[in-house]
Amino acid sequence: MAQPSYTDAIALLKADHRAVEALFEKFEKAGDDKKQALAQQICNELKIHTAIEEEIFYPALKGKIEEETYTEAYVEHDAAKLLINNIMASSPEDAFFDAKVKVLSEEIKHHVHEEEARSEGMFAQAREAGLDMVALRDQMLARKMELTKMAKSEALPDAELRVMQT
Numbered sequence: 001m002a003q004p005s006y007t008d009a010i011a012l013l014k015a016d017h018r019a020v021e022a023l024f025e026k027f028e029k030a031g032d033d034k035k036q037a038l039a040q041q042i043c044n045e046l047k048i049h050t051a052i053e054e055e056i057f058y059p060a061l062k063g064k065i066e067e068e069t070y071t072e073a074y075v076e077h078d079a080a081k082l083l084i085n086n087i088m089a090s091s092p093e094d095a096f097f098d099a100k101v102k103v104l105s106e107e108i109k110h111h112v113h114e115e116e117a118r119s120e121g122m123f124a125q126a127r128e129a130g131l132d133m134v135a136l137r138d139q140m141l142a143r144k145m146e147l148t149k150m151a152k153s154e155a156l157p158d159a160e161l162r163v164m165q166t
Contacts, residue, residue, distance in 0.1 A: 008133035009057060009140055010123045016049045017112045024105040035092040039101055043084045046108070047156050048147045050077050052140040054162065057126075060136055065125035069114070073122060074162055076111045080104060081159035088158070 006012040020042060027038045054077065061070060083104040090097055115122045127133070150156060 006137055006141070009131075009136035010126065010133060012137050012140055012144075013049070013053065013057065013123070014116065016045070017116070020045050020049070020108060021112075024101075024108070027101055027105075032092050035098070035101075039087050039092075039097075042101070042104070043088050044151045044156055046080065046084055046104075047159050048144055048151065050081065050159065051147055052143050053077070056139045056143060057136060060131055061122070061126055061129065064129035064131065065122060066120075069120075069122050069125060072114070073111070076107065076114070078161045080107050080111070081161055083107070085158045 006015060023038060023042045023045065027035060027042065030038055054074070058070065058073060083100055087097070087100050087104065090100070092098070113121075118124060147156065
């Protein structure tokens with residue numbers, strides 16, 4: 001299978017956003033027999049996405065974008081990770097399973113909106129900072145491929161909280 005091509009780091013992250021949005025839509029329309037697999041796929045995609053952002057993209061932005069934008073992104077990730085870990089440990093038969101996936105979807109929509117906002121969003125600020133978005137793309141893509149391979153052969157570990165205390 002051919003590897004998708006992305007012009008830069010932001011194009012890679014936006015492609016991830018669109019892929020997860022499509023998975024959430026599939027989940028909403030799915031029968032109970034498909035929900036567990038879709039929820040697991042959503043959670044794994046989000047774990048991989050947050051890992052490449054937190055390990056590579058966000059550190060490159062530190063001190064180069066608004067501090068509030070930077071810190072809110074980490075807190076939003078942690079809020080999503082709490083739900084991700086909870087969803088991964090449950091099943092559609094559990095109380096509130098669908099509601100947890102729905103709330104996760106809403107949290108992700110909010111987070112994506114803040115990253116992609118045209119003038120003041122994280123991505124716009126990152127472009128203005130003059131970072132090498134192609135080099136960042138290459139680093140993130142290599143890490144994403146590594147994590148994707150791991151997800152196919154074994155379970156990814158729980159999403160690690162960085163800011164919030166559990």
